Amino acid sequence: MYKLRDASGKAQPVAPIKEPVVESRVRSEPPRKPAYAFSLPQIDVSSLISWLLARWHWILIAAVIGALVGIGYGMSAxxxxxxxxxxxxxxxxxxxxxxxxxxxxxxxxxxxxxxxxxxxxxxxxxxxxxxxxxxxxxxxxxxxxxxxxxxxxxxxxxxxxxxxxxxxxxxxxxxxxxxxxxxxxxxxxxxxxxxxxxxxxxxxxxxxxxxxxxxxxxxxxxxxxxxxxxLTERLAELKKGASEAEAKVAEFKRDNGLQTTSGELISSQSMAQINIKLVDANARLVEAQSRYNELTASKPNQSNPSGTLQSPTLTGLRSQYAAVKQTVDSMSMTYGSRYPGLIRARSQLGGLEQQISQETGRILRAAQVDLEQAKSVVDALKQQAASARSSVSMDNDAQVRLSDLERDMATKIAIYQTFLTRAGETTERQQLxxxxxxxxxxxxxxxxxxxxxxxxxxxxxxxxxxLGIGAFLAIGVGLLGAMRNDRKTQKA
Structure with a gap:
């Protein structure tokens, strides 16, 4: 243990690397350019002019070729x-x-x-x-x-x-x-x-x-x-519909006995005529009744000229009667009752009275006959009017249905006629x-x-x-040469 410590103490320590030194060494190195850098050289007007002048023959040749191409196209196209x-x-x-x-x-x-x-x-x-x-x-x-x-x-x-x-x-x-x-x-x-x-x-x-x-x-x-x-295709169907409508109207009239003239039912016309005749018959009846009442109301003197009974025959008889009466009265005052002339006059006067009486009776009977005939005519016309009235009533009910059928018929006929006219006009329109x-x-x-x-x-x-193409080529070639020289300069 001791020796190790001594050895460690005798050993010299190694100096650490300082970061500032490394940074300064890196900063001092110049930046390197990439191997394939591309940049356009600076071009001025003098360079362009020099490039154009150096290759003027290119521009001239291109202009001549362009002129020849234009002339050739103009002559051959x-x-x-x-x-x-x-x-x-x-x-x-x-x-x-x-x-x-x-x-x-x-x-x-x-x-x-x-x-x-x-x-x-x-x-x-x-x-x-x-x-x-x-x-x-x-x-x-x-x-x-x-x-x-x-x-x-x-x-x-x-x-x-x-x-x-x-x-x-x-x-x-x-x-x-x-x-x-x-x-x-x-x-x-x-x-x-x-x-x-x-x-x-x-x-x-x-x-x-x-x-x-x-x-x-x-x-x-x-x-x-x-x-x-x-329109023509539609005409056949419309014609069929119009014909069917007309057939329905005719069949309905035939089944119901409806006959018309001038658009009016015959029964209605007959009813109107009967009414007119009935009015005339009533007027004649009133006149006959008045005459008969007048003739039977009084007993006129047969020999009186101003009596109610008047007729040409009766007037002549009365005139004769008056003359003979005057003769009888004159002879009665002059002659006796057995005078032959007076007897004949009285006999003649009696004959006239009898004729006047017969004429008077005939007139009364004629007035009575006229009255009876007027009554019979009025009664007959009343019966006819009643019968016609019932017939008209039935016909009026049928007329309502007939009117509907006639309106439907008129509508279909009008449509068919319109289509027919329109089809004809349209067909002619094709030719115009x-x-x-x-x-x-x-x-x-x-x-x-x-x-x-x-x-x-x-x-x-x-x-x-x-000229434009030649100038473009001259400038392009000059630009390529300038770029090549610039790259050589950068490598050196």
Whole structure:
């Protein structure tokens, strides 16, 4: 134990490492750059100018090449000739029928929507197909060439293209060559079409406008045709319903004995006529009764001219009686009672009295007969009126049901007649072109091509493009050299 302690005491202690010394040693070392650092050198205007001047021949060569490319493209590219056609498409069509199938919309927003819809119809497949078929574009190499139909591996193994394929190819090519737009705040549509030949472009534009007008007219005719077909299909059922309603009315009249003239039941007319006759018969009865009462109320003197009984015969007899009476009275005062003339006069006077008495009786009997006849006529008419009244009462009850049947019949007939007239008008509407589309300005052959631009402009554009490309290459090469020199400097 002792030795160990002595050895430990004799041993020299080791000095500890101080942290400040280590920190100072680390801070004194310079920072190391990463092995792959990338930085752009500083570039000024003088450097750019020197790079451009050092490689001016590159820029010149690029400009010459650009000019040659522009000239070559302008001389070799297929020209495009664009023509324009203006079409006025008013939303309101011609009013060819008083009750047209299509309503006239007066709202501006709806009118603009109508024009926009027709603008889409202008470039639709139906219109394009009309143009292709009318101009025979399916056989035109310009529209169905390899550029129009494209190239595919399947074409290497496929057979000769069909007419439908050529038509579709021509329609695709035509759709890329035309455009249509509406002028702002107007109903004017401008059509543009281009082709490699100015005459072809004019034909395409004119045919497109014509096909558009025909397609709109055909669309309206087809709509009217569908409406007419729907109305015609409905007509058979409506006609059957109207015929059944008429049959029901006729059967009901026949079963109930209802007969009408001028829209009025015969029983009602008979009742009215009987009432008129009854009024007249009552008037004649009152007159006959009054005359008979007057004749029987008093006993008039048969020889008195002012008596109640008056008749021409009786008046003549009374005149004769008065004359003979005067003669008898005169002769009685002059001659005796046995005087032959007086006897004859008295005998004549007695005969006149007897005739007057007979005429008076005849008049009374005639008045009585007239009274009895008037009573019998009134009684008969009253019986007829009672019978007609009961018949009219029964007919009135049946008339209520008949009125319902007649109203139903009239309604069905009116509907059938309306549908029949409407179907006829709509059918005729198919044959009429009511579109108000007008070509305001037709296409004219252009003076110069629309694409490519003139060769001089292409040459100038190619020259400027070559200058830009050459300058870009010169600056790029100079920038790469500057970056290489900068990296060598950093490594050294």
């Amino acid at each position: 297929k020209p495009r000739y664009t023509v324009y056609t203006d079409i006025l498409v008013p939303p309101a069509n011609l009013q060819v029928l008083p009750n047209d199938v299509y309503l006239q919309n007066q709202q501006s927003d709806s009118q603009l929507l109508d024009v926009e819809s027709k603008l889409l119809v202008l470039t639709s497949g139906n219109v394009l197909r009309r143009v292709v078929n009318e101009l025979g574009l399916a056989n035109d190499p310009e529209f169905v060439g390899t550029g129009a139909s494209g190239f595919s591996l399947g074409s290497l193994f496929s057979s000769k293209p069909t007419v439908a394929d050529k038509t579709l190819a021509a329609m695709r090519s035509l759709s890329e060559r035309i455009s249509a737009r509406r002028q702002e705040r107007s109903y004017m549509i401008t059509i543009s079409a281009w082709a490699n030949n100015p005459d072809t472009a004019v034909k395409v534009a004119d045919t497109l406008a014509k096909a558009f007008e025909e397609e709109v007219a055909q669309a309206e005719a087809d709509g009217a045709g569908r409406a007419a077909a729907a 072109n009511s579109t108000n589309i007008r070509v305001i300005s037709s296409a004219v052959p252009p003076l110069r091509r629309s694409w490519p631009p003139r060769t001089a402009l292409l040459a100038a554009g190619g020259t400027f493009a070559g």
